[in-house]
Amino acid sequence: PASTAEPCPGDLAVGGVPLAEIADRFGTPVYVLDEAEVRERCRTYRDAFPDTEILYAAKAFLCRAMIHWMDEEGLGLDVCLAGELELAVTTGFPAERIVLHGNAKSPRDLETALRLGVGRIVIDSPSEIARLAAAVGPHGHQKVMVRVVPGISAGGHAKIRTGTEDQKFGLSISDGYAQHAIARILDQPQLELTGLHCHLGSQITSVKPYLAAARRLVGLMARLHEQHGLVLPELDLGGGHGIAYRPGEQALDLTTLARKVRTELAEACAAAGLPVPRLIIEPGRAIAGPAGIALYRVLAVKHTGNRTYIAVDGGMSDNPRPALYGVRYAPRLIGRRTTAERAPVTVVGRHCEAGDVLAADIELPADVRPGDLLAVPVAGAYHLSMASGYNLVGRPPVAAVSDGRARLLVRRESLDDIRSRDVGL
Numbered sequence: 001p002a003s004t005a006e007p008c009p010g011d012l013a014v015g016g017v018p019l020a021e022i023a024d025r026f027g028t029p030v031y032v033l034d035e036a037e038v039r040e041r042c043r044t045y046r047d048a049f050p051d052t053e054i055l056y057a058a059k060a061f062l063c064r065a066m067i068h069w070m071d072e073e074g075l076g077l078d079v080c081l082a083g084e085l086e087l088a089v090t091t092g093f094p095a096e097r098i099v100l101h102g103n104a105k106s107p108r109d110l111e112t113a114l115r116l117g118v119g120r121i122v123i124d125s126p127s128e129i130a131r132l133a134a135a136v137g138p139h140g141h142q143k144v145m146v147r148v149v150p151g152i153s154a155g156g157h158a159k160i161r162t163g164t165e166d167q168k169f170g171l172s173i174s175d176g177y178a179q180h181a182i183a184r185i186l187d188q189p190q191l192e193l194t195g196l197h198c199h200l201g202s203q204i205t206s207v208k209p210y211l212a213a214a215r216r217l218v219g220l221m222a223r224l225h226e227q228h229g230l231v232l233p234e235l236d237l238g239g240g241h242g243i244a245y246r247p248g249e250q251a252l253d254l255t256t257l258a259r260k261v262r263t264e265l266a267e268a269c270a271a272a273g274l275p276v277p278r279l280i281i282e283p284g285r286a287i288a289g290p291a292g293i294a295l296y297r298v299l300a301v302k303h304t305g306n307r308t309y310i311a312v313d314g315g316m317s318d319n320p321r322p323a324l325y326g327v328r329y330a331p332r333l334i335g336r337r338t339t340a341e342r343a344p345v346t347v348v349g350r351h352c353e354a355g356d357v358l359a360a361d362i363e364l365p366a367d368v369r370p371g372d373l374l375a376v377p378v379a380g381a382y383h384l385s386m387a388s389g390y391n392l393v394g395r396p397p398v399a400a401v402s403d404g405r406a407r408l409l410v411r412r413e414s415l416d417d418i419r420s421r422d423v424g425l
């Protein structure tokens, strides 16, 4: 096996707190969120995208602390459905800075949105228009956007590409469904159409698809202007900004994205004789992902044939991403120094499923043994928000680190939590 004699650096500290200390204090598995890094990422967005409304995509990871931080950093929120919305508003986040998404909003989703006074609702299907208009009532008023399908393929995996024609989100421009829906919205005086929305997909590492989307949406705005005399003040290009999960991977360059999108919009709008709309973006992963670390303890080491399996105390219930999208992570040994050579291993979880693999064919020091700690960097987005209750292990806690201190944000899910929902016999 290829191996290097690089010594393991031993303890790794985040936010001034050694990760091994966090594992001891809160138990494992545990997710650690670096507050300064989250805030720094918000500021990077605000610097790169002045005059842009930046909505944090709550689906990446949400808890009350995160909601506070977004509010303090001056971001808005993109929420999907009533749960995220209600948590945000009951935590004190201003409802008018929230945009509600969902390809199938239930009556309760719409009722909650109207009751809480959500800023904008993104229409994603024709039937939603009449339902929303009825719920708003003849004397009410609600701002809406329309999610359109630009017909662009982008994104890290087929399951997270949403800009192409044949998927469940949005209304197609090329088939005319978007135009039809917009005409119907314009017929509803209580609905105010503020702009077009699209979301191409997730984990996108190139600027080009965003430029193509901007052109496509301005093209539609130009046609709407001709047909209805409509000038839409907003344009939402969604999220999807890719990040690096392993050393050597390239993240999407936000400064380049901002500059090129601005130029593209200015040129396309000038050609169409339209004013440049206010830009909205919805990054989720790029804000939360790199700020999170998952800590696991090794429970078992096993050799089979020519492979070594390292089994940890978490797995696909707290991180379904490798199983769902084949994503590759780079776990590392922490908490002790070693000069052992590196050896190829596969890190697996402890769920009752062979596909419960966290990191296949990676290299770790050859002396990794039960009791060791493994840290998985870039674990802040779409891990816990997609966590499941498989094998009733209970979802892990979340601790925040900042200024040399760690504090619990979300406690571990206990069997009592799980049992409390189980009300029949």
Ligand code: LLP
Pocket (backbone or CB within 6 Å): 057, 059, 060, 078, 101, 160, 199, 201, 202, 203, 238, 239, 240, 241, 282, 283, 284, 285, 286, 321, 325, 381, 382, 386
């Ligand atoms: N806006 C809309 C309308 C979205 O649907 C999404 C993500 C975002 C913004 C934020 O995208 P981001 O900047 O985080 O890429 N579970 C998958 C990702 C699914 C993303 C769903 N929508 C994963 O773990 O990779």
